[in-house]
Amino acid sequence: MYKSIDEKITKIEGFSLSSPYGDGKSLGQPLGVKSVGFVKVYSNSEKYGLGETYSGVYAPELIQPIVSFLERHFVGRLLGDDQVFESIKSLPFIGGGGIIQSVISAIEIAIWDLRGKILNKPTFQLLSNNFRKTTPVYASSGTAAFSPDEIKKDVDKIVSLGYSAYKMRIGYQDWITDIKRVEAARKQLGDEDLMVDAIMGTIRPAWDADKAINAARGLSEFDLRWLEEPTHPVDIKSLARVRSANIVPIAAGEAYTSESDFDSIFYHEAVDILQFDATHSGGIKFCMELARKAENQHLDSALHVWGSAVAIAANAQVALAQPKISILEIPMVELELTDHMWIEKPIIKDGLWHCSHAPGLGVELSEELMHMYSFRVNSGYRL
Numbered sequence: 001m002y003k004s005i006d007e008k009i010t011k012i013e014g015f016s017l018s019s020p021y022g023d024g025k026s027l028g029q030p031l032g033v034k035s036v037g038f039v040k041v042y043s044n045s046e047k048y049g050l051g052e053t054y055s056g057v058y059a060p061e062l063i064q065p066i067v068s069f070l071e072r073h074f075v076g077r078l079l080g081d082d083q084v085f086e087s088i089k090s091l092p093f094i095g096g097g098g099i100i101q102s103v104i105s106a107i108e109i110a111i112w113d114l115r116g117k118i119l120n121k122p123t124f125q126l127l128s129n130n131f132r133k134t135t136p137v138y139a140s141s142g143t144a145a146f147s148p149d150e151i152k153k154d155v156d157k158i159v160s161l162g163y164s165a166y167k168m169r170i171g172y173q174d175w176i177t178d179i180k181r182v183e184a185a186r187k188q189l190g191d192e193d194l195m196v197d198a199i200m201g202t203i204r205p206a207w208d209a210d211k212a213i214n215a216a217r218g219l220s221e222f223d224l225r226w227l228e229e230p231t232h233p234v235d236i237k238s239l240a241r242v243r244s245a246n247i248v249p250i251a252a253g254e255a256y257t258s259e260s261d262f263d264s265i266f267y268h269e270a271v272d273i274l275q276f277d278a279t280h281s282g283g284i285k286f287c288m289e290l291a292r293k294a295e296n297q298h299l300d301s302a303l304h305v306w307g308s309a310v311a312i313a314a315n316a317q318v319a320l321a322q323p324k325i326s327i328l329e330i331p332m333v334e335l336e337l338t339d340h341m342w343i344e345k346p347i348i349k350d351g352l353w354h355c356s357h358a359p360g361l362g363v364e365l366s367e368e369l370m371h372m373y374s375f376r377v378n379s380g381y382r383l
Contacts, residue, residue, distance in 0.1 A: 001119060001121070001126060002080050002115040002119060002126045003080045003081075003082070004080060005078070005079045005080035005115060005118055005119070006078065006079075006080070007043040007044045007045055007078070007079045007080075007118065008043060008044055008075075008076055008077065008078055008079065009041060009042070009043055009074045009075055009076065009077050009078075009079055009084075009111075010042050010043055010044060010075060011041075011042040011071070011075065012039060012040070012041050012042070012067055012070070012071040012074055012075065012107065012110075013039065013040045013042075013067065014037070014038070014039050014063045014064045014065075014066065014067025014068065014103070014106075015037075015038055015063060015064055015370070015375070016035050016036060016037050016038070016056050016060035016061070016063050016064070016375045017035070017036050017038065017337060017370060017373040017374065017375055018031070018033040018034070018035050018036075018060075018373060018374070018375050018376040018379045019033055019034055019036065019308075019335050019336045019337035019338075019373045020032070020033055020335075020336040021033055021034035021333060021334070021335055021336070022333045022334055026143065026333060027143055027144060027145045027172065027383065028202070028381045028382060028383045029379070029381065030378065030379070030382050031376055031378065031379045033376055033379050034057065034335055034379070035056055035057060035060035035375065035376075035379040035380050035381075036052065036056050036057070036060075036307060036308045036335075036337065037052060037053040037054075037055060037056015037057070037059075037060055037063035037103070037106065038050065038051065038052055038053075038056070038063070038106070038308075038310065038365065039051040039052070039053065039063075039067055039103070039106040039107050039109075039110045040110060040365070041074070041107060041110040041111055041113075041114055042114075043079050043114060043118070045118060047114060047117050047118060048110075048114065049109075049110035049111055049112070049113035049114025049115070049116075049117065049360065050109075050110055050113050050310055050360075050361065050363055050364070050365055051105070051106035051107055051108065051109035051110030051111075051113065051279075051310065051314070052106050052109065052279045052307050052308060052310035052311045052314065053102045053103045053105060053106035053279055053280065054102055054105075054254075054277055054279040054280035054306065054307060054311070055099045055102040055103065055280065056307075057306065057307070057380065057381050058380055058381050059099065059380060060375060060379060060380050061377070061380070062099065063103065066099065066100065066103045067103060067106075067107070070088065070100075070103065070104065070107065073087050073088050074107065079111065079114060079115060079118070080115070082285075084111070085104065085108060085283075088100075088104055089104075096258050096259070096260070097257045097258025097260070097261065098257055098258070099257075101257040101258060101280075101282060102257055102279070102280045104282070104283065105257075105278060105279055105280055105281065105282055105283040105286075106279060107283075108282075108283030108284060108285070109278055109279065109283055109284060109310070109314045109361070112126070112127075112283075112284050112314075112317070112360070112361075113314075113360035113361045113363075114360065115360070116359045116360030116361070117359045117360040119359070120359045121359060122317070122355065122356065122357055122358060122359060122360065122361075122362065123284070123314075123317040123321075123360055123361055124316075124317045124320035124321040124355065127284065127285075127288065127317065127318075127321035127322075128288075128321040128322065130321075130323065131320050131321050131323075132320055132323050132355075133320070133354065133355045134352040134353060134354050134355065135316065135319040135320055135325070135327075135328050135352065135353050136165070136326065136327045136328065136351055136352060136353075137163065137165070137327065137328045137329070137330050137348060137351060137352065137353045138163065138165035138166060138167055138193065138195065138327055138328075138329060138330065138351075139158035139161070139163040139165065139166050139167070139330055139332050140167045140305070140306070140329045140330060140331050140332055141154050141158060141166065141167070141168065141331075141332035141333065142154055142166065142167065142168020142169055142181075142185065143168075143169055143333070144169035144170060144171060144172035144173065144199060145172060145173070146168075146181065147177075147181070148177070148180045148181050148183070148184040149184070151168060151181045151184045151185050151188075152184050152185075152187075152188050154166075154168075154332075155184075155185055155188035155189055156188060157332075158332060159188075159189075161348065162348045162349045162350065162351070163330075163348065163351060164192045164193070164350070164351035165192060165193035165194075165195070165225070165327065165351060166185060166189055166192070166193070166194055166195070167194075167195035167196070167197055167228070167329070168181065168182070168185055168194075168195075168196060168197070169196075169197045169198075169199050170182065170196055170197070170198055170199075170215075171198045171199050171200065171203045171207075172199075172203065175215075175218070179218060179219075182194075182196060182219060182222050183222070186222045186223070193225040194222060194223070194224055194225060195224060195225050195226050195227075195228060195251070196219060196222075196224055196226075196227050196228065197228040197229060198212070198215065198227065198228060198229055198230045199228075199229060200212075200229050200230060200231055200232050200233075201229055201232060201233045201254075201255050202383055203383075204383075206231060206232035206235075207230060207231055208231065208235075208238060209231060209235075209238035209239075209241040209242055212230035212231050212238070212242045213241070213242055213245045213247065215227075215230060216230065216242060216245065216247040216248050216250075217247055219248060220247050220248055224248050224249070225249065226248070226249045226250065226251040226272065226273050227248045227249070227250055227251070228250075228251040228252065228275070229251070229252050229254070229255075230242050230250065233252065233255035233256065236264050236265060236268050236270050237268060239252055239265075239268075239270040239271070240268040240269060240270040243269065243270055243271060243272060244269070249272040249273060249300075250270070250271050250272050250273070251271055251272065251273035251274075251275055251302065252265070252270065252271050252274075252275060253265065253271065253274050253275035253276050253277075253281070253304065254275050254276070254277050254280065254281075254304035254306075256276070256281060257280055257281060257282065258282075259282070259286075262274075262276070262281075262290060262293070266293065266297055271299065272299065272300060273299065273300040273301065273302050273326075274290065274291075274294040274299050274300070274301045274302075275301070275302050275303070275304045276290045276291075276301070276303065276304065277303065277304040277305065277306075277311070277315065278303075278311075278314045278315050278317075278318055279305075279307055279310075279311045279314060279315075280304075284314060284317060284318055287303070287315075287318045287322075288318055288321060288322045291318075291322045291324050291325045292322075292324070294324075295324045300326050301324065301325050301326060302325065302326055302327045302328070302329070303315040303318060303319055303325060303327070303328045303329060304329055305328065305329040305330065305331060306329070306331055307331070307335075308335055308337055308338045308341065309337075309338040309341035309342055309363045310341070310361065310363050310365075312330060312331070312338070312346070313361035313362055313363050314361055315328060315329075316328060316346075316353055316355075317361060319353070320355055328353060330348070330353075336373075337369065337373045340369055341363045341364060341365060341369070342362065342363060343356070343358040343362045343363060343364060344356040344357075344358045344362055
């Protein structure tokens with residue numbers, strides 16, 4: 001259907017915005033706001049598609065110049081042409097991974113959004129004939145700085161909002177406190193799913209394999225659905241050691257941007273649950289392919305999300321179009337900008353995301369919103 005679109009890409013814009021975030025005291029947000037990296041892709045119809053790059057959280061100042069560099073590879077290309085990305089991927093040394101690939105992910109998402117808007121169809125219906133109308137979700141919250149009592153209140157809140165699965169962070173406080181925090185979450189959740197993220201891509205120094213294995217042993221009594229990122233993402237061999245200890249299921253993947261990164265995860269049998277994010281891991285289609293590869297390796301797969309409405313919506317399209325994906329992450333720390341971007345506000349009930357029939361991703365970003373949430377220098381993540 002979308003391949004018949006004969007409009008051409010006329011312009012691509014890259015920019016970052018800053019939005020109030022949580023209570024203004026969130027861990028790692030020095031100015032009390034969160035930076036988000038966006039891309040807008042325009043065609044002859046003067047409609048635009050909207051994409052997001054996860055790298056905007058960490059290097060917001062780089063989004064505009066990188067998009068400006070990439071734009072010439074896309075302008076003039078047919079919007080329905082699936083080969084539009086090949087010239088970028090073949091750029092020697094820089095095209096296959098890293099921040100370039102993260103930003104390309106945003107462009108790819110924006111193109112899918114624009115295709116849907118032109119055809120007046122939600123993106124998931126363009127991606128697959130085997131789509132579903134709901135997908136399981138989990139509430140992603142439990143900041144590493146929360147006390148046990150704050151964790152209890154946090155769990156109560158997500159249950160009241162229609163969630164039945166919860167993820168929390170550890171690794172920032174002392175181990176005895178972290179165990180009490182996990183214990184509090186399990187008690188409040190009862191038999192529902194509990195995930196624990198060790199955030200070792202962020203915490204310094206990161207755990208080595210031995211410390212991660214000891215941590216897994218300490219967490220084994222809490223019946224975790226998974227323990228996430230228990231070693232630094234670049235240390236795939238250590239991650240594989242933790243997984244091979246077979247104490248709790250191990251999840252990872254949000255940090256990776258290249259096909260070779262994910263091939264290494266498969267080769268080393270480093271995870272039980274493969275995670276990926278359309279805003280960082282190569283875009284919507286590549287994430288669908290990763291889910292297929294995970295299934296072939298007898299692995300579970302889950303979508304990582306830690307951004308605005310665009311990140312949530314883009315990954316929701318992947319989950320709806322690829323039924324083999326087990327669950328979708330929904331960030332619970334309030335990002336004010338997100339509330340203003342939905343064409344139709346998401347419906348989450350009984351632990352399920354219910355699809356919207358709004359065209360494309362179902363999000364928009366007006367000039368007024370861009371002005372309201374203009375970028376604040378030095379708002380990138382810093383712990």
